[in-house]
Amino acid sequence: MFRGLWTTFKSMFEKPVTVAYPEQKRPVRERFKGRHVLKRYDNGLEKCIGCALCAAACPSDAIFVEASENTDEQRYSPGERYASTYEINMLRCIYCGFCEDACPTEAIVLGDNYELSFTGRNQAIYDKNMLLEPVPSGGLPTPQVTEPGRFTRSVPEMKDPVD
Amino acid sequence: MPKDITLTIDGQTVTAPAGTLVVDAAKRIGINIPVFCYHPKLEPVGMCRMCLVEIGRPVIDRTTNNPVFEADGKPKIQFGPKLETACTTPISEGMVVVGLSDKVKAARKDVLEFLLTSHPLDCPICDKGGECPLQNQTLEYGSADSRFLLDEKMRLSKHVPLGDLIFLDRERCIQCARCVRFQTEIVDDPVIGFYNRGRKLEIITDSQPGFDSIFSGNTTDICPVGALTTADFRFGARPWEMNNAASLCTHCPVGCNTTINVRREAKTGGNVSIKRIMPRQNETVNEIWMCDKGRFAYHFADSPDRLKNPLIRKGSELFQTTWTEALSAASEKIKQAGSGLVTLASGRLTNEDIYNLRKLTETQGGTFIGYSRMAGGEIVNRFGMLPGSNLGDLGKDSVIVVVSSDLHEEAPIWWLRVREAVKRGAVLISISIRPTRLDKIAAKTLRVEPGREALAVDAILTGDMADIVKQAKHLLVFYGSDGLGRKATGQLAAACARLLETSGHARRINSGLIPVWERGNTQGLWDMGAHPADQIVERIASARVLLVAGADPANDDPMMERALEKTEFLIVQDLFATATARKADIVFPVLAFTEREGTYTSGERRVQRFYPAVPAPEGLKADYEIAAEMGAELGLALESSAASLVFQQLAAEIPQYSGLTYPLLAKTSDQWPIVGRPDVYFGGTSYANRQGLGIHLPLLPLEDFEIPSGDLDMSLHPDAHELAVYPVTRLLDRGITVTTSPLLASRLAQADLFIHPATARKMFLNADMQVMLPVDGAAYPVRIVLDETVPEGAALIPRSAGVPIHEPQVAQVAPPVGDHASRVRS
Numbered sequence: 010m011f012r013g014l015w016t017t018f019k020s021m022f023e024k025p026v027t028v029a030y031p032e033q034k035r036p037v038r039e040r041f042k043g044r045h046v047l048k049r050y051d052n053g054l055e056k057c058i059g060c061a062l063c064a065a066a067c068p069s070d071a072i073f074v075e076a077s078e079n080t081d082e083q084r085y086s087p088g089e090r091y092a093s094t095y096e097i098n099m100l101r102c103i104y105c106g107f108c109e110d111a112c113p114t115e116a117i118v119l120g121d122n123y124e125l126s127f128t129g130r131n132q133a134i135y136d137k138n139m140l141l142e143p144v145p146s147g148g149l150p151t152p153q154v155t156e157p158g159r160f161t162r163s164v165p166e167m168k169d170p171v172d
Numbered sequence: 173m174p175k176d177i178t179l180t181i182d183g184q185t186v187t188a189p190a191g192t193l194v195v196d197a198a199k200r201i202g203i204n205i206p207v208f209c210y211h212p213k214l215e216p217v218g219m220c221r222m223c224l225v226e227i228g229r230p231v232i233d234r235t236t237n238n239p240v241f242e243a244d245g246k247p248k249i250q251f252g253p254k255l256e257t258a259c260t261t262p263i264s265e266g267m268v269v270v271g272l273s274d275k276v277k278a279a280r281k282d283v284l285e286f287l288l289t290s291h292p293l294d295c296p297i298c299d300k301g302g303e304c305p306l307q308n309q310t311l312e313y314g315s316a317d318s319r320f321l322l323d324e325k326m327r328l329s330k331h332v333p334l335g336d337l338i339f340l341d342r343e344r345c346i347q348c349a350r351c352v353r354f355q356t357e358i359v360d361d362p363v364i365g366f367y368n369r370g371r372k373l374e375i376i377t378d379s380q381p382g383f384d385s386i387f388s389g390n391t392t393d394i395c396p397v398g399a400l401t402t403a404d405f406r407f408g409a410r411p412w413e414m415n416n417a418a419s420l421c422t423h424c425p426v427g428c429n430t431t432i433n434v435r436r437e438a439k440t441g442g443n444v445s446i447k448r449i450m451p452r453q454n455e456t457v458n459e460i461w462m463c464d465k466g467r468f469a470y471h472f473a474d475s476p477d478r479l480k481n482p483l484i485r486k487g488s489e490l491f492q493t494t495w496t497e498a499l500s501a502a503s504e505k506i507k508q509a510g511s512g513l514v515t516l517a518s519g520r521l522t523n524e525d526i527y528n529l530r531k532l533t534e535t536q537g538g539t540f541i542g543y544s545r546m547a548g549g550e551i552v553n554r555f556g557m558l559p560g561s562n563l564g565d566l567g568k569d570s571v572i573v574v575v576s577s578d579l580h581e582e583a584p585i586w587w588l589r590v591r592e593a594v595k596r597g598a599v600l601i602s603i604s605i606r607p608t609r610l611d612k613i614a615a616k617t618l619r620v621e622p623g624r625e626a627l628a629v630d631a632i633l634t635g636d637m638a639d640i641v642k643q644a645k646h647l648l649v650f651y652g653s654d655g656l657g658r659k660a661t662g663q664l665a666a667a668c669a670r671l672l673e674t675s676g677h678a679r680r681i682n683s684g685l686i687p688v689w690e691r692g693n694t695q696g697l698w699d700m701g702a703h704p705a706d707q708i709v710e711r712i713a714s715a716r717v718l719l720v721a722g723a724d725p726a727n728d729d730p731m732m733e734r735a736l737e738k739t740e741f742l743i744v745q746d747l748f749a750t751a752t753a754r755k756a757d758i759v760f761p762v763l764a765f766t767e768r769e770g771t772y773t774s775g776e777r778r779v780q781r782f783y784p785a786v787p788a789p790e791g792l793k794a795d796y797e798i799a800a801e802m803g804a805e806l807g808l809a810l811e812s813s814a815a816s817l818v819f820q821q822l823a824a825e826i827p828q829y830s831g832l833t834y835p836l837l838a839k840t841s842d843q844w845p846i847v848g849r850p851d852v853y854f855g856g857t858s859y860a861n862r863q864g865l866g867i868h869l870p871l872l873p874l875e876d877f878e879i880p881s882g883d884l885d886m887s888l889h890p891d892a893h894e895l896a897v898y899p900v901t902r903l904l905d906r907g908i909t910v911t912t913s914p915l916l917a918s919r920l921a922q923a924d925l926f927i928h929p930a931t932a933r934k935m936f937l938n939a940d941m942q943v944m945l946p947v948d949g950a951a952y953p954v955r956i957v958l959d960e961t962v963p964e965g966a967a968l969i970p971r972s973a974g975v976p977i978h979e980p981q982v983a984q985v986a987p988p989v990g991d992h993a994s995r996v997r998s
Binding site: 058059060061062064065073075076077078088089090093094096113114161162163164166 | 297408
């Protein structure tokens with residue numbers, strides 16, 4: 010019994026392993042897979058081209074994409090196609106990251122936000138506005154008016170991934 | 173029959189008729205030789221070089237003309253020094269084809285590398301991605317790397333509208349010319365072509381408006397890449413996301429088999445909606461083609477203007493009501509009316525609907541009338557095609573007669589198949605009042621005076637074509653309603669039947685009478701016992717209860733519109749609030765063909781089945797259900813729970829349909845060429861036909877049947893200051909099933925009056941002049957169009973294009989000023 014109490018007593022002087030969440034938050038690991046973010050290019054155009062490959066790759070069928078056509082007067086993304094509807098059901102998502110792998114434009118990225126709580130099933134469905142990252146400084150919000158013939162490629166030329 | 177030839181492909185022995193190409197022989201035993209430019213329906217060109225194989229032939233000793241044998245007794249095979257194209261090489265006896273050697277594999281890899289030098293990395297956004305032969309075959313046979321520099325890829329325009337309906341992506345084109353060849357060889361609309369050469373080659377259209385062909389949608393199906401896409405489906409969905417249902421095209425009597433692709437969408441509020449319609453292979457009906465009307469004019473089914481609730485008249489207005497109230501009110505009135513019930517059913521309804529409506533009407537002692545502007549169904553039921561007949565079997569020794577029908581406009585796929593038959597050697601006789609596209613391929617064109625078509629048919633066997641017709645093995649006769657009214661089409665059908673009987677072709681295989689009905693199921697209407705009636709206007713006016721299903725008489729004829737006012741009680745079953753529905757006392761909203769099951773009978777008398785593609789919207793019922801539920805209130809035991817059960821009753825009662833069941837209609841058998849399998853060999857029609865080929869109905873017995881006779885001369889005799897106006901049919905009319913598809917808006921028929929310039933001079937009319945055309949007491953504005961092909965003294969007007977004219981009549985056109993009380997004589 011004394012040995013047990015001694016352990017208790019000893020641990021009073023140890024540094025605590027827990028943190029005072031939510032006042033205090035631990036930084037997440039580099040490859041942490043949290044809530045998805047839809048990325049933008051520096052000019053503010055959305056990277057997502059609505060190809061729905063993420064939806065096809067998703068093992069839990071959590072993603073729903075509907076595409077529409079871009080014009081130079083109303084441009085959301087480079088190329089001809091953009092996602093007019095993009096929804097992820099966070100209750101279904103298992104954070105496997107397959108969507109990230111499938112994405113040809115690196116538009117969908119699993120971010121570091123893990124604070125997801127809902128009081129209803131409908132709240133768990135994140136739509137495009139909730140998923141899109143803010144417009145970077147120097148960029149313009151979408152839809153943009155662009156000069157004809159400039160943004161004709163949907164998939165950017167990319168180097169082989171190094172990491 | 174060509175001789176059978178045996179050869180070896182990749183170690184497997186295969187026997188095929190002489191003349192078969194190596195690719196096809198391989199496909200028969202399940203060996204895929206990859207192709208891009210080759211298509212079994214088109215002439216081989218050997219442009220893409222993807223099908224290169226090693227071909228060896230037995231060595232023949234020239235002195236003895238005998239094969240040379242190896243030491244082990246096998247024939248000595250000599251392989252060529254180079255690879256050969258399997259798509260242009262016909263098979264020969266003892267041939268050895270090797271498609272799996274390293275040499276062949278290397279060649280395929282290199283060809284793909286060349287094809288991909290300028291092909292963009294568009295697969296993620298390409299509509300073809302997922303069902304693309306280039307994508308599939310690159311995965312199967314291509315290499316992961318390219319030796320070509322990425323910077324040297326061609327950058328071409330990606331958004332070239334070839335017309336309103338088809339977009340071209342120049343970068344994606346691999347120059348296989350399938351589309352160009354399809355337009356030239358199959359449909360004879362050479363409106364697109366190659367321009368420039370080499371890497372600069374592009375597809376251009378030289379017609380005005382662009383890509384002016386009614387078969388343009390098919391090019392997107394057979395395109396082996398995503399270079400051609402339809403404006404309707406563009407970016408609509410990815411192929412793997414869609415579900416499919418087998419269906420039928422309901423627009424014309426050909427009865428093309430289709431596949432409907434559907435997907436649940438956020439755009440339409442989470443509803444399942446139709447994304448595209450593609451042809452479904454049925455080699456005896458539409459092969460693998462369909463026309464643009466069938467492909468694009470389906471939007472009426474998801475139109476927001478559809479009726480959603482039953483309506484009931486209280487005072488002068490229609491109010492929404494419940495089904496219970498509407499059904500009991502309707503059946504109460506029907507009960508009171510007794511034999512005063514008149515039912516008008518059109519060929520838009522399915523066989524099941526017509527059967528139940530007929531039962532409901534007959535048990536009350538009422539009159540059941542088929543709403544059709546054509547006659548002759550009872551003749552077709554006895555002189556039609558025999559089961560086992562196939563338009564695709566017609567060739568040499570066949571004569572095809574087309575009377576009074578512009579098949580290209582009225583039943584495009586029949587036109588296409590008649591053209592194919594003529595290419596195989598059939599003799600075409602075209603009889604019409606005006607030049608049609610059939611004249612170009614016809615061996616004999618008979619231009620007749622309007623109204624004298626039946627006389628011309630009677631005269632065939634005494635004319636210069638008599639011997640050819642009599643000696644032909646098969647004689648097929650199409651008759652239509654180009655410039656003819658109901659009575660005249662009846663006379664014409666009788667004349668055609670007499671021709672078949674006198675020449676000895678009646679009731680023989682691949683011979684017979686095919687009516688070019690105006691609606692998809694007019695044949696079913698006749699089979700179910702609904703005949704068009706004389707004095708329809710009087711019958712409408714005197715009906716105590718008039719039940720109209722799938723028809724809009726108020727819009728079709730001002731006389732009928734006035735008669736409807738006199739009808740005591742009007743019940744309408746329709747998709748839309750039509751002019752007739754607005755006059756009704758009770759309106760029942762019905763399900764569209766995409767939302768329910770049923771069967772249609774085509775003009776060739778083939779019963780075919782369609783399946784529900786989208787879930788039935790709540791609060792709507794199928795026509796047969798409504799009829800059965802009204803019947804239930806009257807104490808009748810009509811089937812309302814399922815279309816298949818109605819069909820069972822129908823099959824038990826109607827002799828031609830006896831023994832038919834839904835499972836029988838769903839039977840399929842192997843078809844050649846093989847398209848639409850998961851291996852996506854040829855692209856397009858991505859789904860194999862597993863849902864049924866339909867069943868050809870037997871003919872009714874001839875006993876006691878006499879071909880009706882009567883005055884065959886139906887010509888009109890206008891005075892000098894009058895015009896004889898003949899209605900003709902256009903593919904894209906202004907019916908509600910077409911106008912709801914905005915893509916086709918620019919191609920719709922206009923309210924134009926076509927007259928010969930000489931007639932115009934005589935009547936003091938000029939081109940583009942707006943005049944009033946009096947029809948049955950009302951006058952309609954029409955534009956004068958001068959056309960030298962129109963017979964003198966006559967005027968042609970498209971049906972259902974704004975002027976309600978269905979019977980030929982004499983009219984005096986007047987300038988639009990002043991009063992419209994022009995003199996009418998009909």
